[in-house]
Amino acid sequence: MRMSEQRRTTIKDVAEAAEVGVATVSRVLSGGSASPATREKVLAAAARLDYRPSALGRNLRRRRTGGIGLLVPDITDTFYARLADGVLTCAQAAGEPVMIGATRDDPEREAELIGSLIEESVERVIAVPSGDGEMWGPAFRAGLSVVFAERPVRGREDVPAVVADDRSGMRTAVEYLAGLGHRRVAFLARHGQEQRVRGFREAMAALGLPVEEELIVRARATRDSAYAAAAGLLQHRTDLTAVLAGGNMLGEAAVLAARELDLRVPRDVSLIMFDDVPWAELCSPPLTVISQPAQDMGYRAAELVLREGRRTRGVTLPTELIVRGSCAARR
Amino acid sequence: MRMSEQRRTTIKDVAEAAEVGVATVSRVLSGGSASPATREKVLAAAARLDYRPSALGRNLRRRRTGGIGLLVPDITDTFYARLADGVLTCAQAAGEPVMIGATRDDPEREAELIGSLIEESVERVIAVPSGDGEMWGPAFRAGLSVVFAERPVRGREDVPAVVADDRSGMRTAVEYLAGLGHRRVAFLARHGQEQRVRGFREAMAALGLPVEEELIVRARATRDSAYAAAAGLLQHRTDLTAVLAGGNMLGEAAVLAARELDLRVPRDVSLIMFDDVPWAELCSPPLTVISQPAQDMGYRAAELVLREGRRTRGVTLPTELIVRGSCAARR
DNA sequence: GTGAAAGCGCTAACAA
DNA sequence: TTGTTAGCGCTTTCAC
Numbered sequence: 001m002r003m004s005e006q007r008r009t010t011i012k013d014v015a016e017a018a019e020v021g022v023a024t025v026s027r028v029l030s031g032g033s034a035s036p037a038t039r040e041k042v043l044a045a046a047a048r049l050d051y052r053p054s055a056l057g058r059n060l061r062r063r064r065t066g067g068i069g070l071l072v073p074d075i076t077d078t079f080y081a082r083l084a085d086g087v088l089t090c091a092q093a094a095g096e097p098v099m100i101g102a103t104r105d106d107p108e109r110e111a112e113l114i115g116s117l118i119e120e121s122v123e124r125v126i127a128v129p130s131g132d133g134e135m136w137g138p139a140f141r142a143g144l145s146v147v148f149a150e151r152p153v154r155g156r157e158d159v160p161a162v163v164a165d166d167r168s169g170m171r172t173a174v175e176y177l178a179g180l181g182h183r184r185v186a187f188l189a190r191h192g193q194e195q196r197v198r199g200f201r202e203a204m205a206a207l208g209l210p211v212e213e214e215l216i217v218r219a220r221a222t223r224d225s226a227y228a229a230a231a232g233l234l235q236h237r238t239d240l241t242a243v244l245a246g247g248n249m250l251g252e253a254a255v256l257a258a259r260e261l262d263l264r265v266p267r268d269v270s271l272i273m274f275d276d277v278p279w280a281e282l283c284s285p286p287l288t289v290i291s292q293p294a295q296d297m298g299y300r301a302a303e304l305v306l307r308e309g310r311r312t313r314g315v316t317l318p319t320e321l322i323v324r325g326s327c328a329a330r331r
Numbered sequence: 332m333r334m335s336e337q338r339r340t341t342i343k344d345v346a347e348a349a350e351v352g353v354a355t356v357s358r359v360l361s362g363g364s365a366s367p368a369t370r371e372k373v374l375a376a377a378a379r380l381d382y383r384p385s386a387l388g389r390n391l392r393r394r395r396t397g398g399i400g401l402l403v404p405d406i407t408d409t410f411y412a413r414l415a416d417g418v419l420t421c422a423q424a425a426g427e428p429v430m431i432g433a434t435r436d437d438p439e440r441e442a443e444l445i446g447s448l449i450e451e452s453v454e455r456v457i458a459v460p461s462g463d464g465e466m467w468g469p470a471f472r473a474g475l476s477v478v479f480a481e482r483p484v485r486g487r488e489d490v491p492a493v494v495a496d497d498r499s500g501m502r503t504a505v506e507y508l509a510g511l512g513h514r515r516v517a518f519l520a521r522h523g524q525e526q527r528v529r530g531f532r533e534a535m536a537a538l539g540l541p542v543e544e545e546l547i548v549r550a551r552a553t554r555d556s557a558y559a560a561a562a563g564l565l566q567h568r569t570d571l572t573a574v575l576a577g578g579n580m581l582g583e584a585a586v587l588a589a590r591e592l593d594l595r596v597p598r599d600v601s602l603i604m605f606d607d608v609p610w611a612e613l614c615s616p617p618l619t620v621i622s623q624p625a626q627d628m629g630y631r632a633a634e635l636v637l638r639e640g641r642r643t644r645g646v647t648l649p650t651e652l653i654v655r656g657s658c659a660a661r662r
Numbered sequence: 663g664t665g666a667a668a669g670c671g672c673t674a675a676c677a678a
Numbered sequence: 679t680t681g682t683t684a685g686c687g688c689t690t691t692c693a694c
Contacts, residue, residue, distance in 0.1 A: 008394070008473070008671085010672085011672065011673095012672095020680075020681080021680065021682070022672080022673090023674080023680075023682075024679085024681070026672070026673055027673090034679070035679060035680090050469070050472070052450050053671080054391075054671050055450045055451045055452065056387060056390055056391045056451075056452045056671070056672085057391060057670075057671030057673085058672050059387055059686090060672070060686045060687065061672045061673045061674085061686050063339070063687090065387065075406065075412050076409070076412050076416045076626075078409060081406050081407050081409070081412045082407055084431075085405070085407045085433065088406065088431070088432065089433075092432065092433070092440075097430050097432075097448075097451055098430065098431055098432070099398075100419070100429055100430075101419065101423065102419045102423070113423075115383065118383050119383050119386045120386045120428055121387045138381070141381070142339070142383075223609070252613065255613050256612070256613065279583070279610030279614065281587070282586050282590075283610065283613045284613070284615025295407075339687085341687055342687065342688065342689095351664075351665080352665040353666095353687090353688080353689090354664070354667095355664060357688070357689055357690085361689085364663070365663070365664085366663060369664080385686090385688070387686080388670090388686075388688035389688050389689070390688085391672090391688070392670050392688045392690080393670080
């Protein structure tokens, strides 16, 4: 005996209550033409019944879903959190729901999440890609429009990407360090940040500094991996005088590892971090950083993916050197 | 620019390819009974066509959506980011998509987001509530099952909530401070953290310390609001000897404000923060904190909301005092 | 074990 | 201007 069989209020209920056909209700509610009288009736009935059109029905019929999918490696990394925030801001303004997934920087998981987005008929995706171009085959075959954020994917140069100006940022950082007299500078990068690695190499070369492959260390997008990379670097290479961290988690790890090894920043080693975060200022010493507009990045990516217009080109956003106290002149 | 009218592969296509009826395909794919021979045929066809069942169709038919909605004030606040991470971890393990929204700690926006979740037929929601009980009327009327996180909502005591043990945490903090000789301790709270405020009052009273209303300051869940609150407090009340920050953003603001006002921590003022974050250790001095299991909170909330079983009770998770260097004995 | 058919809630032709 | 109707892709009786 089901007394309160929670049935959802449907368009049919509204139609009956307003004494019109369902098509009329649909039209009125989506701003179509209708006589003032009927419009009034329908609106009143809808309000009275607290009617909310089912996105399920609509999307099935239209064979598309409005929402946008968002794939980031780790929402716990403030950079991705800010990026996500930008996406949310733009999406909410456009009234689009956002479906989020954490890839853990794992191509396999990424593939799963892409599959899940396809199942949900999400047709727009913003992703900080972890895997290579192949992961994205199913996505394109399914016809969804994707925009990459933070970094492009090799082999998918046709897909628009919203990125920071890594080359310029790296160049600025390396020049700053070189100006301070550093020659042996290491680079802590996240896997996949090849743009930055390339920028680093270029900048070093341009200044006539040696690029030792051993001084370019890669980590995965997790705290543990970052720490291991930083500690390993600092421990084994006592000859380096400066380290450049490719992201805030790498920077955090570097500060921690340095402290653990009793290295003083910036006396024993100078440190500069890509990405500015609130705690950089609270840190001791305050960290010198290359800031990048994370939230903007997300916002722009959302704009791009929302703009139906095909053939949109990617966007490169500027970075900025913010000198604080973690770099010193090399004696 | 799609050249071929990308038609999605449907169950019908698979049925034709496998030379069976659609019902059979459905059955096989959802683990129903079928003869080994047909099962084989269907699976092969599905794989060959790279078939993915449409969640839209399924959900519409079933009149429910699997996904879970997640509403947080600000994903940029690492506490909420960790909470969200917990939710994502659990949801992904269960294969459920997560729809996320940022309420900005604004009841109105929260109401909008709830409405949007209803439209999407999401039937499970985890929320860090901003508004009062009334906001949630439509949600319950629509029959969705919700779990609150971080704090309960007054007037909705029947809704399960996953929270930190605020009373115990506050008590521990206050006792620690009192043991150090502090009597004039201020509390920086976020609006809605009434549990913590209550815990603070109780703890102070229990130790025979005076509770000055003026020393309990509330901020909204934004960096600006937090900073304003902290700066105002520190500026106007030069007689206080310790401040307890109700969350990491409040703590961050307090450190910043103190620095701005040339107050030395812990010499001039002791500081203790609710919620442990990676930078607390990097800060100078390292911050003494009451840690709370944010990611766990999210995970547990997801478990609760996923467990169909109604009448689940809420969960209270333990907190822990982690002494670092931001509190000193009062001379 | 298998298939035909009836919808889930909605929108878009097409009629009236 | 309005209503009728045919599906969108799927699951689920209900016959066979």
